[in-house]
Amino acid sequence: MPAVSSTTPPRLRPARSTWAWALAMALAVAGVAVVFRVFVTTQPGQLSEYLALEAATHRLEGLRGSSLTVLNRLPQIVGVAGVVVFLVLTVYRRRWFASLLAALAFGAANLTTQVLKNWVLVRPDLDNGVPYYTGNSLPSGHTTFAAAAVVAVFLMVAPRWRPLTAAVGALFATAVGAGTFIETWHRPADMVAAYLVAAFWGLAAGFVILRTGADWNTRGTRSRRYPHPGGHPGWDGALGLAGAVLTAGAWLAFARAGGTAALTPDPAWFSGWHFLSGLLMATGPGLLVFAGLSAFFRWQTGRR
Structure with missing residues (x-):
């Protein structure tokens, strides 16, 4: 059978379902709103996070030397590594407009986090005994920097590399999330x-990149029948499964610690279950987000 030419008009164009992109973006906004509403504006939400943070504080006292150094430097290491890979891809592939859009997405994500944290989202001072000295801290600037750097690289690679890039990048981004919580x-x-x-x-940014870069965001028939190792849908499945297990584990650990009945601003112990719940909550949802992002882009990639 003759090979499919790269100039063959696509049967399905990239980013063909505008409604789906709008819905996905709306779900991301709704997700932030729900997380803020549940964990920041309610007494159980504030108390559960306070206990997790207190348990992390107790364990942090036992860390010394190189462990603390790695945790302190992890956000910068991941962010800088992402920026370097992004610049290499930009020079090597010469996708200048896509690079500009990916860079703008990186900057916009970090700016959005600062605006939300400092001016839009207000943490209420509830009468529940939780100290208010830290004020509002949602979203995390360190984690946004790392996750946005991974997203910028994800946008720049070819479709056959995106699932693997999402899987590896998610591990680095959630490692920053875990380190930020442990610290x-x-x-x-x-x-x-x-x-x-x-x-x-x-x-x-991805919607515009796929629409304006249809030539390199369209897969041929052969690539669908024999997926590239870096583009195999199994990466999305493994990432989603891991995220679901960790997120479910966070809720199970919280229940094992006593659930809402054990929430108190003056704990008589430092529960390892609360620490585990917080650690899994800081990582599991991140894996789910990147799994969903990769699967969505794979669906919206063009087909010849």
Whole structure:
């Protein structure tokens, strides 16, 4: 059978379902709103995160030397690595307009986080005994920086590499989320909101990139029958499964710690279950976000 030419008009054009992109972006916005409403504006939400953070504080006291150094530097390491890979891809592929859009998405995600955290979202001072000295910290700036850097690289690679890029990048981004929680810089919900902010701007830039770069965002018949190792849908499935397991584990650990009945501003113990719940909550949803982002882009990639 003759090979399919790269100039063959696409049977399905890239980013063909405008309604789906609008819906996906709306879901990201709704996700941030729900996370803020549940974990920041309600007494159980504030108390659950406070207990998780207190448990993390207790465990942080046992960390010394190189462990603390790695945790402190992890956001910068991941962010800088993402920027370097992005610049290499830009020079190598010469997709200048796509690079500009990906860079704008990176900047917009970080700017959005700062605007939301400092001016839009207000953390109420509830009468529940939770200290208010930190004020609002949602979304996490460190996690947004890392996740947005991964998204920028994800936007620049060819469709056959996007699932693998999402899987590897998600591990790095959620490692920053985990480190940020262990360092007690942020509450778990702050990281969840950061992943969603990065995804929102990835979708916004991705829609334009796929529409304006149809030539390199369209797959041939052979690539669908014999997927490239980096573009196999199994990456999305594994990432989604891992995210679902970790997120479910966060709720199970919270229930094991006593659930809402055990929420108190003055715990008599430092529960390992609360720590585990917070750690899993800071990572699991991030894997789910990147799995959804990769699967969505694979669906909206053009086909010849």
